[in-house]
Amino acid sequence: MKIAVTSTGKTLESAIDPRFGRAPYILIIESEDGELLEAIDNAANSGAFRGAGIQAAKAVADRKVGVLLTGHCGPNAFSALEAAGVKVGTEQKGTALDAIERFKKNEIVFAAKPNAEAHW
Amino acid sequence: MIVAVASGKGGTGKTTVATSLALALGSRSQILDCDVEEPNCHILLKPEITDSYPVNLPVPSVDKEKCSLCGKCGEVCQFSAIVLIGQTVLTFPELCHGCGACSILCPERAIQEVPRRLGVIEMGFVKDVEFVQGRIRIGEAMSPPLIREVKTRINRDKVAILDAPPGASCPVITTVKNSDFVIMVTEPTPFGLNDLEIAVEAIEDLGIPMGVVINRCDIGDSDSKDYCARKGLPLLMEIPNHRKIAEGYARGVPLVESMPEYVDKFRNMSDYILNNKH
Numbered sequence A: 001m002k003i004a005v006t007s008t009g010k011t012l013e014s015a016i017d018p019r020f021g022r023a024p025y026i027l028i029i030e031s032e033d034g035e036l037l038e039a040i041d042n043a044a045n046s047g048a049f050r051g052a053g054i055q056a057a058k059a060v061a062d063r064k065v066g067v068l069l070t071g072h073c074g075p076n077a078f079s080a081l082e083a084a085g086v087k088v089g090t091e092q093k094g095t096a097l098d099a100i101e102r103f104k105k106n107e108i109v110f111a112a113k114p115n116a117e118a119h120w
Numbered sequence B: 001m002i003v004a005v006a007s008g009k010g011g012t013g014k015t016t017v018a019t020s021l022a023l024a025l026g027s028r029s030q031i032l033d034c035d036v037e038e039p040n041c042h043i044l045l046k047p048e049i050t051d052s053y054p055v056n057l058p059v060p061s062v063d064k065e066k067c068s069l070c071g072k073c074g075e076v077c078q079f080s081a082i083v084l085i086g087q088t089v090l091t092f093p094e095l096c097h098g099c100g101a102c103s104i105l106c107p108e109r110a111i112q113e114v115p116r117r118l119g120v121i122e123m124g125f126v127k128d129v130e131f132v133q134g135r136i137r138i139g140e141a142m143s144p145p146l147i148r149e150v151k152t153r154i155n156r157d158k159v160a161i162l163d164a165p166p167g168a169s170c171p172v173i174t175t176v177k178n179s180d181f182v183i184m185v186t187e188p189t190p191f192g193l194n195d196l197e198i199a200v201e202a203i204e205d206l207g208i209p210m211g212v213v214i215n216r217c218d219i220g221d222s223d224s225k226d227y228c229a230r231k232g233l234p235l236l237m238e239i240p241n242h243r244k245i246a247e248g249y250a251r252g253v254p255l256v257e258s259m260p261e262y263v264d265k266f267r268n269m270s271d272y273i274l275n276n277k278h
């Protein structure tokens, strides 16, 4: 299954960016072998005036990702991810590698609701 | 002539200036409260409302049967208010600006427009002054379309006085756009000056002549005056921190009624504006 992690950089060793819509990069990782498939450049999106979270959710869903690991997720992005069947693990810290490790050990608690305010 | 009354922050006396200017000009004026989130001209003016109507914004509703999941609607929307995600088209009505692009572009004609209530327009009179206000629906966040609707009520034969929302953001620009003159109301304090500078810079870009009214002119320092001089902004009026004004305001009495000597001052200000407008 594919996993998306919001990141400050392009590698698995980069620190997780807690913001979903406004993270510089979104890493797409194959959970089976931990391979980094793609680092989505989210810059255009993160500078967007509105709806950054929704566009990021679309980018993730378009890549048929099953799980998103991030810090916070606002209500609009959350409902978009929910509609696409992407499970959201929030409050993630450390690097993408750490998050994948936690996922493999079944340590992720998936969010049932958004944990951030909408950005107007 | 259209005169907008603005201020960098709330509570500077913007509404005091707008309402007093309207009352001083009497039947020559029309007042339009564009501060739709918190319209309060009516508190001082106590208008008789004779007419009102609701204002709606057309937002998309997708017929899932007809939709082919082509995604064109989401590509055209600048506000992410409609998006194809997975196997569904999601809409976020509260982000929609009602531009209609998505429904026009949908190849399957799967998008219908349904109304979202923004608020109401209320119209009436204060003695012989025409009164108009917009009032946003509680929980609604998008005020510019409602402000534009208020402005369709502008009577070109009168001095139309627009009471703008406080600040320097989009609703303020929506209000002051196409005005002939902007009156900036401020207080002579460091905070007041800071907010004044931000608002002046935002409005400057529109190329509309501006002037400044300093309210409670005797409570602070002279920095605001120095700023106006530096910027070449005319000082239209200074209103002292008079007990009679404050007491009147607290009881909902407009400045020109608690201090009738201000009627002429406001008339003179209007004459000055007429000669220096756009």
Ligand code: SF4
Residues within 6 Å of the ligand: B058, B059, B060, B076, B077, B078, B079, B080, B081, B082, B095, B096, B097, B098, B099, B100, B101, B102, B103
């Ligand atoms: S009407 Fe305009 S703003 Fe609203 S969803 Fe359609 S394209 Fe977006």
Ligand code: SF4
Residues within 6 Å of the ligand: B062, B066, B067, B068, B069, B070, B071, B072, B073, B074, B084, B089, B105, B106, B107, B108, B109, B110, B111
């Ligand atoms: S443009 Fe029309 S057909 Fe295409 S995804 Fe949107 S609603 Fe469906």
